Amino acid sequence: MLYMIIESFKNRDAAPVYRRFRDHGRLAPDGLKYVSSWVTADMAQCYQVMECDDPQLLEQWIARWCDLVDFEILPLITSAQAVEQLAPRL
Numbered sequence: 001m002l003y004m005i006i007e008s009f010k011n012r013d014a015a016p017v018y019r020r021f022r023d024h025g026r027l028a029p030d031g032l033k034y035v036s037s038w039v040t041a042d043m044a045q046c047y048q049v050m051e052c053d054d055p056q057l058l059e060q061w062i063a064r065w066c067d068l069v070d071f072e073i074l075p076l077i078t079s080a081q082a083v084e085q086l087a088p089r090l
Contacts, residue, residue, distance in 0.1 A: 002035070003058060006072040007046040007065075014043040017068050027064040032057040049076070 009017055020027075026034055028050075037048035046069075052058060062071050077085070 001051065001053065001055070002076040002078075003050050003052070004074040004076050005046075005048040005050055005058075006074070007048060008070045008072075009044055009046070010068055010070060012042075012044045014039070014046075017046075017065070020065075020068065027061065029057050029060045032061055 007017075028034065031052055031054060033051040035049040035051055037046055039046045050058065050061075058073060062073075065071075
């Protein structure tokens with residue numbers, strides 16, 4: 001399953017997040033795969049796509065970052081999957 005992770009940096013300060021990432025890496029448990037990410041120009045938020053079969057892996061990862069980041073998790077489907085799901089109604 002794909003997930004869009006919307007990360008809002010606490011105090012709108014990305015430096016502590018990037019410092020931890022530099023020192024310790026992504027801190028993702030085995031089975032949680034990073035796909036890609038984008039950061040807003042004002043460095044206040046990060047939009048990150050992650051992939052995993054077990055949503056509890058996301059919870060483990062979030063627990064390692066929640067002191068620096070507020071998270072919103074959105075399950076995703078591909079556009080092809082959306083077309084397939086909508087086909088009976090089209």
